[in-house]
Amino acid sequence: MNDEMRSGCPIANTLDIVGDRWTLVVLRDLFTGKDKFSDFLTSPEGIATNVLSSRLQTMEANGLVEKTVYQRRPKRFAYKLTQKGHDLLPVLQSMCRWANAHVPGTWTPPDWFMSLKA
Helix, strand or coil, X not given: CCCCCCCCCHHHHHHHHHCCCCHHHHHHHHHCCCCEHHHHHCCCXXXXXXXXXXXXXXXXXXXXXXXXXXXXXXXXXXXEEXXXXXXXXXXXXXXXXXXXXXXXXXXXXXXXXXXCCC
């Protein structure tokens, strides 16, 4: 986690936490029930394993997810959203609405996802 803000702008600071290419996609997957490393790899965007490892570590450092061991040998982790991560749900839903209105060819999210509450 970066302890030094580049400005007081809330948009800039939010982007410093979730503004890379993958974090919001991993958050989407967590909201849709994925919780293991191998689960995230099945998403259609095709995240590389090294990038996924890095993003999960950064998300944990920023307090968006927490991990728990679900297998000891080899050690494997399950990830779940913290409240801080869960509070990003309305942002993801707004992005879906915006993309559906303005980006031709985007998928319409399922009603159950759009009706989830933060």
